[in-house]
Amino acid sequence: ETGVTQTPRHLVMGMTNKKSLKCEQHLGHNAMYWYKQSAKKPLELMFVYSLEERVENNSVPSRFSPECPNSSHLFLHLHTLQPEDSALYLCASSYQGTPPELFFGSGTQLSVL
């Protein structure tokens, strides 16, 4: 496999469920990102991990909990979500440094019922 892989591709969950999104990068990068893409809105940065340390948290509600166990894997744990959290969640990776070039996965389309 190459690039950035996200699973699952689609997820439907109820507001009381707990689920996790997974992202894996095979590019040898050392920074990983979560973005949210809602309908009719620009992509919004949620979290950034650099060298496995969280360096950015863009005022994201606590019902979203990221985890970065190593430089190749990134998770987004979801619990007690709201219907307005339905969106495409995109993972990206890059090399550490400024300015980086980001590479994205295919995303997880999340629907909260």
Next chain:
Amino acid sequence: GIQVEQSPPDLILQEGANSTLRCNFSDSVNNLQWFHQNPWGQLINLFYIPSGTKQNGRLSATTVATERYSLLYISSSQTTDSGVYFCAVWGSARQLTFGSGTQLTVLP
């Protein structure tokens, strides 16, 4: 924060036509990327272009950082070019800020 505006918001072309997409940004930037989001949601890197001109097949891009804009040219468009084109800039906030995109539809 930095503002990124893309135009036009929607564009419909006949196959074989050429087009120019524009990205304006409100502040100086250290990097600019162009992406194509296909119908399956995948964001595909087109160009990493903080300044100057680059070409890749039928696509080319020019960024004039001093005037705060970038242009993406698509020549001899094909139906597979359909999708949303995003520009994103890396500014002083040290994060990639996206525009709202241009929805391109290429008709056969």
